[in-house]
Amino acid sequence: xxxxxxxxxxxxxxxxxxxxxxxxxxxxxxxxxxxxxxxxxxxxxxxxxxxxxxxxxxxxxxxxxxxxxxxxxxxxxxxxxxxxxxxxxxxxxxxxxxxxxxxxxxxxxxxxxxxxxxxxxxxxxxxxxxxxxxxxxxxxxxxxxxxxxxxxxxxxxxxxxxxxxxxxxxxxxxxxxxxxxxxxxxxxxxxx
Amino acid sequence: xxxxxxxxxxxxxxxxxxxxxxxxxxxxxxxxxxxxxxxxxxxxxxxxxxxxxxxxxxxxxxxxxxxxxxxxxxxxxxxxxxxxxxxxxxxxxxxxxxxxxxxxxxxxxxxxxxxxxxxxxxxxxxxxxxxxxxxxxxxxxxxxxxxxxxxxxxxxxxxxxxxxxxxxxxxxxxxxxxxxxxxxxxxxxxxxxxxxxxxxxxxxxxxxxxxxxxxxxxxxxxxxxxxxxxxxxxxxxxxxxxxxxxxxxxxxxxxxxxxxxxx
Amino acid sequence: xxxxxxxxxxxxxxxxxxxxxxxxxxxxxxxxxxxxxxxxxxxxxxxxxxxxxxxxxxxxxxxxxxxxxxxxxxxxxxxxxxxxxxxxxxxxxxxxxxxxxxxxxxxxxxxxxxxxxxxxxxxxxxxxxxxxxxxxxxxxxxxxxxxxxxxxxxxxxxxxxxxxxxxxxxxxxxxxxxxxxxxxxxxxxxxxxxxxxxxxxxxxxxxxxxxxxxxxxxxxxxxxxxxxxxxxxxxxxxxxxxxxxxxxxxxxxxxxxxxxxxxxxxxxxxxxxxxxxxxxxxxxxxxxxxxxxxxxxxxxxxxxxxxxxxxxxxxxxxxxxxxxxxxxxxxxxxxxxxxxxxxxxxxxxxxxxxxxxxxxxxxxxxxxxxxxxxxxxxxxxxxxxxxxxxxxxxxxxxxxxxxxxxxxxxxxxxxxxxxxxxxxxxxxxxxxxxxxxxxxxxxxxxxxxxxxxxxxxxxxxxxxxxxxxxxxxxxxxxxxxxxxxxxxxxx
Numbered sequence: 001x002x003x004x005x006x007x008x009x010x011x012x013x014x015x016x017x018x019x020x021x022x023x024x025x026x027x028x029x030x031x032x033x034x035x036x037x038x039x040x041x042x043x044x045x046x047x048x049x050x051x052x053x054x055x056x057x058x059x060x061x062x063x064x065x066x067x068x069x070x071x072x073x074x075x076x077x078x079x080x081x082x083x084x085x086x087x088x089x090x091x092x093x094x095x096x097x098x099x100x101x102x103x104x105x106x107x108x109x110x111x112x113x114x115x116x117x118x119x120x121x122x123x124x125x126x127x128x129x130x131x132x133x134x135x136x137x138x139x140x141x142x143x144x145x146x147x148x149x150x151x152x153x154x155x156x157x158x159x160x161x162x163x164x165x166x167x168x169x170x171x172x173x174x175x176x177x178x179x180x181x182x183x184x185x186x187x188x189x190x191x192x
Numbered sequence: 193x194x195x196x197x198x199x200x201x202x203x204x205x206x207x208x209x210x211x212x213x214x215x216x217x218x219x220x221x222x223x224x225x226x227x228x229x230x231x232x233x234x235x236x237x238x239x240x241x242x243x244x245x246x247x248x249x250x251x252x253x254x255x256x257x258x259x260x261x262x263x264x265x266x267x268x269x270x271x272x273x274x275x276x277x278x279x280x281x282x283x284x285x286x287x288x289x290x291x292x293x294x295x296x297x298x299x300x301x302x303x304x305x306x307x308x309x310x311x312x313x314x315x316x317x318x319x320x321x322x323x324x325x326x327x328x329x330x331x332x333x334x335x336x337x338x339x340x341x342x343x344x345x346x347x348x349x350x351x352x353x354x355x356x357x358x359x360x361x362x363x364x365x366x367x368x369x370x371x372x373x374x375x376x377x378x379x380x381x382x383x384x385x386x387x388x389x390x391x392x393x394x395x396x397x398x399x400x401x402x403x404x405x406x407x408x409x410x411x412x413x414x415x416x417x418x419x420x421x422x423x424x425x426x427x428x429x430x431x432x433x434x435x436x437x438x439x440x441x442x443x444x445x446x447x448x449x450x451x452x453x454x455x
Numbered sequence: 456x457x458x459x460x461x462x463x464x465x466x467x468x469x470x471x472x473x474x475x476x477x478x479x480x481x482x483x484x485x486x487x488x489x490x491x492x493x494x495x496x497x498x499x500x501x502x503x504x505x506x507x508x509x510x511x512x513x514x515x516x517x518x519x520x521x522x523x524x525x526x527x528x529x530x531x532x533x534x535x536x537x538x539x540x541x542x543x544x545x546x547x548x549x550x551x552x553x554x555x556x557x558x559x560x561x562x563x564x565x566x567x568x569x570x571x572x573x574x575x576x577x578x579x580x581x582x583x584x585x586x587x588x589x590x591x592x593x594x595x596x597x598x599x600x601x602x603x604x605x606x607x608x609x610x611x612x613x614x615x616x617x618x619x620x621x622x623x624x625x626x627x628x629x630x631x632x633x634x635x636x637x638x639x640x641x642x643x644x645x646x647x648x649x650x651x652x653x654x655x656x657x658x659x660x661x662x663x664x665x666x667x668x669x670x671x672x673x674x675x676x677x678x679x680x681x682x683x684x685x686x687x688x689x690x691x692x693x694x695x696x697x698x699x700x701x702x703x704x705x706x707x708x709x710x711x712x713x714x715x716x717x718x719x720x721x722x723x724x725x726x727x728x729x730x731x732x733x734x735x736x737x738x739x740x741x742x743x744x745x746x747x748x749x750x751x752x753x754x755x756x757x758x759x760x761x762x763x764x765x766x767x768x769x770x771x772x773x774x775x776x777x778x779x780x781x782x783x784x785x786x787x788x789x790x791x792x793x794x795x796x797x798x799x800x801x802x803x804x805x806x807x808x809x810x811x812x813x814x815x816x817x818x819x820x821x822x823x824x825x826x827x828x829x830x831x832x833x834x835x836x837x838x839x840x841x842x843x844x845x846x847x848x849x850x851x852x853x854x855x856x857x858x859x860x861x862x863x864x865x866x867x868x869x870x871x872x873x874x875x876x877x878x879x880x881x882x883x884x885x886x887x888x889x890x891x892x893x894x895x896x897x898x899x900x901x902x903x904x905x906x907x908x909x910x911x912x913x914x915x916x917x918x919x920x921x922x923x924x925x926x927x928x929x930x931x932x933x934x935x936x937x938x939x940x941x942x943x944x945x946x
Binding site for chain 3: 197201207208237240243254267270277278280284285288290305306307
């Protein structure tokens, strides 16, 4: 490959900008769901109705997931830093770790949802909770898939400071995944 | 200096925040609820407040990206690359199968969510496969500045994966489809179907081999029509169900002898 | 398996479905959108005909069936019709205006296009097999309703990905030396409206997901109930969200007239700010009546009423810019204005009329929110968007298809459409003031005030719907002939 024609450069901001627009759209999606959730919850509280059945929502699983996502945001930042410094080994490690955190979060949530045994059609509260948590799981899954594809390109030698937009775009999305989970953690798991 | 993009998006963000606060106070908010995002007091109409605030968050994000990248002006991007003139906005890519297959995959997932989980899983598999292929196509385009060398690099990497995987899937699907047809047919009918199908395949292959000058497009067309016909026959047979099988002797037994009856 | 078929043996169909060329994608968006507009206009005419004689219910067997067509009319015009046509212009014209060599992320743009097309097909099938977006009496097929919701989700997904490609092109693909404030008006208004679409369409998706999840496989808790689905999604088909369809049309009008008269607007900065304000006031995702809590009906809240009134002066400022252009460069137009100019001016006037009617609609003492004034408002704004989009397609026909097309046919269709929109808008607005309901149902009891003088007005409205449909047919003929001429040229 040494005597190949060098690649023509591409504009380095395009992918991150597209990711920013996509992330803003994701924020709007969850904004819609949160608006509905908090509205109906406030109404139920005002009427003195119980929102979730007693003991159905526990703090520990949500807290563990929040911790997992917080750590994954740090490892994502590590990946960005490694790519910017052309440190490929650390970049591989950080990307894999972030993806593993995402998979762990999916696993924990799936276990918890199965464990509480709360049917989705119990009430408006459970329907909304399942839709919000389910949507977030989809979002995490998309992020994990994205990281997997990023890893493929990294293994192909393209996650370098020259192509920093690849990892920066994914990182922007992943930070939004974490931020949205923080709202879920506070709004659903803590406030119940 | 603040860029035009920042002024647009951050201006819209500020307007959205003010609108949310206004919406809150005019719909029954209490104390400092709307200005403290509900920390101290009520926010009024939750739906309007939260949705407008979420939009403001998205606008702030885009505004910050715009100012950080200097509106992604061509000159600013050239500066990042350390060159005098920014490259073309987008390298022209050729035709691609991945967009249409990706759309079909996502369409299959949507239909599967309504009709049957198996279709959903099929769509998901297509989507993941397209994701990998799409990524590797993008990767190959950055290998060098020579399109031909890039295509070769891609084929060298992906062909050893694609051919066995697609071959296995293709054979599996065809075997499954033909088995459905044979299981739906009567006992004697299955023999007839298998004989006719074998003769058609054998005869067709003979005919094609006798005419090496036959255009590739025609061969592709024949194969495509044949595969679709087998698949359709398999699907229709699966819908119709298998013929009846009866255990000899009945009761619990590890003897798997059975008789078959036509239906 | 190379992705670029270089052996030259691929068929025309293979070329079309694998193409990432923005012009090819624009043809799919444009023709798909125009077909959906036509479908929507047919549904609108049938509903209008049914409304003429509510006692015999001659066309539809039940209120549910009528409701399915009534809602299909709005879905087809907005999500399957106008938005895709605007995307068609954004895909091809916006990169040119920005000096980009092509659209950014062409494969993603192709993916968006096909996803939208598949979703549009599913949506139409869903409506046709007794589904749609729920029915008042719960008489539809649940499976088909789920299919419609899934189709709409794909449509939203396709539109959003396409919008991201266009916005990224405007921001990151501009030519050297071109600032974001220097881009064409179509690009600017697309930038603003695209940003707001990306804020609104995901909320619509959230509504659809919630309804779908609750609908599937068990008795619905609330959101998936047949009689509740439409109301959750209806905010996107009314004030203020529908103004967003008219925003790029204002940009088209400014570009078209500026190009025809050879003069630039004197107050560009004011126009950029006012179009941005128009976009902001069009954000309508918050106006969800379904989630009204006791004491806070959103349509009577200050923000909703204020937005309805605030958008009128903003629209008037843009109209002022258009009139200023015509005043300063009108002499260059000659005795007869080119078709795109005439259509653009009509579109802007209808938009302003729509904003005025929208403001009147929210005046509380008149109690017009549930009346046919809502339908009239929808027709005026969406009609303006359709006519303006056709003006854009006609103006940039050469960029899209290599030849100017048939401006005479486009103008003829535009005049018929303007007549139709005016008739529907005026008649339904007056009927609304007389108390006729927006969705009349199939019997007199649900129609509002059956003894009032709405019979004659409904006849006028039906004539308007017929004229609008004729306009759609004329445009379709013009579009198909243009495409055919393009294919022959290419051959």
